[in-house]
Amino acid sequence: MKRIGRFMLLLSVCLSLLAYIAGSSNTCPANLEAKCGDDSSDDWKGEFFPDIPKIKYEGPTSKNPLAYKWYNAEEVILGKKMKDWFRFSVAFWHTFRGTGADPFGAPTKSWPWEDGTNSVAMAKRRMRAHFEFINKLGVNRWCFHDRDIAPDANTLSETNANLDQVVELAKELQEGTDIRPLWGTAQLFLHPRYMHGAATSSELGVYAYAAAQVKKALEVTHYLGGENYVFWGGREGYQTLLNTDMKKELDHLAAFLQAAVDYKKKIGFKGTLLIEPKPQEPTKHQYDWDAATSFAFLQKYGLTGEFKLNIECNHATLSGHSCHHELETSRINGLLGNIDANTGDPQIGWDTDQFLTDIAEATLVMLSVVRNGGLAPGGFNFDAKLRRESTDVEDLFIAHISGMDTLARGLRNVAKLNEDGSLTELVRKRYQSFDSEIGALIEAGKGDFETLEKKAMEWGEPTVSSGKQELAEMLFQSAL
Known part of the structure; x- marks a missing residue:
C-alpha cells in the first residue's frame, strides 16, 4: 500500500509538472520573476493574466478586490445605463507603458510579458496583453499615443511602417467585438525635435514633421473606428517671452489646427477633435492653460465649431482650479467633450496622475456630466498610473476597478441629490x-x-x- 501511495504521489507530481510545462507556453504568469517563456515571436497568443478572472459586479458588501462594488454596467441610473454615462476607456500609455519612474526615481515596474526591447514584436505582444486586459475589465474602449503603441524608427516612413503593423494587429483584435478607440493622438513632445514645441516650433522642419505625424495618427484613429482625436498641448508654450514671438506661434498653431480640421473632413473622419488644457507641462505661458484660455484661443481663430475640450482633473489642480470648475466652464460654453479620469496632489504641484478615489470630487464631476446630458461621443479615459510602489500585475486591475467604482458612486450620489431635490431648490430660491x-x-x-x-x-x-x-x-x- 505504501508503494502504491508513493507511486500515486510520484504520478501526481509528474502530471502537475507536465501540465506546467504545457501551460508555460501559453500563459504569462502574473508576477515579476516569471516571463512568458522563450517564445518571443510577435504572434504569441498566450494568456497574460491567467490568475485574473473577468471582473464582475458583486455589490457594495463584497470584499473581493477584483470585483465591482458600485459600477454595474447594465444598471439604469437617471435614464441611462451606467456604461453609457461613463464610456470608460483604458489608456494604453500609463497602463502598458508606465514604468513607475519619476523625476527623482528609477523605474520600478517591468511586466512579465516585457522583454526589455522596444521592437515591433514586443509592441504586438503588448497590444495583445492590452486587449486581454480590456476584455477582463469589461470595458469596450481604449485610447493611445502613436509612439506608445509602436516604436519610433530612423525615418518617418519606417516609423509609419512600424505603426501600420501594430495597428493591423489592433484591427484584427477588434474584429468580432465592440471594442474601439475612444480617441487617438500623436505624441508630439517626447522626441528632442519637439523641444521648442511642435506646431509652435520656431523650426519649419519640425512644424512639417509634426503635421505629417498628426496626419498619420488621424488616419490610424479613423481606420480603427475611433470616436475622437485629441491634441495634447503641453510643450505648445514657453518658459519665457523674451526670445519668443508669441503672436507668430499662436498664428502658426491656429493654421496647424485648421489644417487638421480640413484633413479630418477630407478622409471622412466623423469624430470630434479635442484640445486638452495642460498647464505647467512644463511651460507657464500657454494657449491651453485652462478651459477659459483654450476657449479664448478657439474663439479668436474661429475654431469653436470644430473643437471641444478634453478636461483632465489633475490639470485643473495645476491651473489653480477645481475639476468641477473646469468641467462647468467647458459645459456652459458648449465645449465639454471628454474627461481624463484622474486626480492630483494639490501640495506637490506636478502631474501625479493618480486614480480618482475621492467620492466628493467624483460626485461633483458627475454633476457636470449629468447636467451635460452625458459625454458621448466622448467618455472617461483613465489617464492615471499606478503608484511607484504598486508593482503586481493585479494592481493594474485593482486601480481601474477603484477608479470606476469611485465614479459610479459619484453618479449614484447625483441620483440621490436629484431625487431629494433640496440642493436644487436651495439654488433656485437664491435667484428667485x-x-x-x-x-x-x-x-x-x-x-x-x-x-x-x-x-x-x-x-x-x-x-x-x-x-x-x-x-x-x-x-x-x-x-x-
Whole structure:
C-alpha cells in the first residue's frame, strides 16, 4: 500500500509538472520573476493574466478586490445605463507603458510579458496583453499615443511602417467585438525635435514633421473606428517671452489646427477633435492653460465649431482650479467633450496622475456630466498610473476597478441629490428675485441702464439674503 501511495504521489507530481510545462507556453504568469517563456515571436497568443478572472459586479458588501462594488454596467441610473454615462476607456500609455519612474526615481515596474526591447514584436505582444486586459475589465474602449503603441524608427516612413503593423494587429483584435478607440493622438513632445514645441516650433522642419505625424495618427484613429482625436498641448508654450514671438506661434498653431480640421473632413473622419488644457507641462505661458484660455484661443481663430475640450482633473489642480470648475466652464460654453479620469496632489504641484478615489470630487464631476446630458461621443479615459510602489500585475486591475467604482458612486450620489431635490431648490430660491418681469428682461439681454436706474430709485436700498453656504455643503455631504 505504501508503494502504491508513493507511486500515486510520484504520478501526481509528474502530471502537475507536465501540465506546467504545457501551460508555460501559453500563459504569462502574473508576477515579476516569471516571463512568458522563450517564445518571443510577435504572434504569441498566450494568456497574460491567467490568475485574473473577468471582473464582475458583486455589490457594495463584497470584499473581493477584483470585483465591482458600485459600477454595474447594465444598471439604469437617471435614464441611462451606467456604461453609457461613463464610456470608460483604458489608456494604453500609463497602463502598458508606465514604468513607475519619476523625476527623482528609477523605474520600478517591468511586466512579465516585457522583454526589455522596444521592437515591433514586443509592441504586438503588448497590444495583445492590452486587449486581454480590456476584455477582463469589461470595458469596450481604449485610447493611445502613436509612439506608445509602436516604436519610433530612423525615418518617418519606417516609423509609419512600424505603426501600420501594430495597428493591423489592433484591427484584427477588434474584429468580432465592440471594442474601439475612444480617441487617438500623436505624441508630439517626447522626441528632442519637439523641444521648442511642435506646431509652435520656431523650426519649419519640425512644424512639417509634426503635421505629417498628426496626419498619420488621424488616419490610424479613423481606420480603427475611433470616436475622437485629441491634441495634447503641453510643450505648445514657453518658459519665457523674451526670445519668443508669441503672436507668430499662436498664428502658426491656429493654421496647424485648421489644417487638421480640413484633413479630418477630407478622409471622412466623423469624430470630434479635442484640445486638452495642460498647464505647467512644463511651460507657464500657454494657449491651453485652462478651459477659459483654450476657449479664448478657439474663439479668436474661429475654431469653436470644430473643437471641444478634453478636461483632465489633475490639470485643473495645476491651473489653480477645481475639476468641477473646469468641467462647468467647458459645459456652459458648449465645449465639454471628454474627461481624463484622474486626480492630483494639490501640495506637490506636478502631474501625479493618480486614480480618482475621492467620492466628493467624483460626485461633483458627475454633476457636470449629468447636467451635460452625458459625454458621448466622448467618455472617461483613465489617464492615471499606478503608484511607484504598486508593482503586481493585479494592481493594474485593482486601480481601474477603484477608479470606476469611485465614479459610479459619484453618479449614484447625483441620483440621490436629484431625487431629494433640496440642493436644487436651495439654488433656485437664491435667484428667485430674478423670477420677475425685470429679471426676465435682464436675462433676455434687454435690461437697459435707464430702466434699472429707475427701479433702483423706486426700490431703495436692496435686501441681501443669506447665501446658505453651510446648508448647501450639508445637503451635498448628506448624499455621499
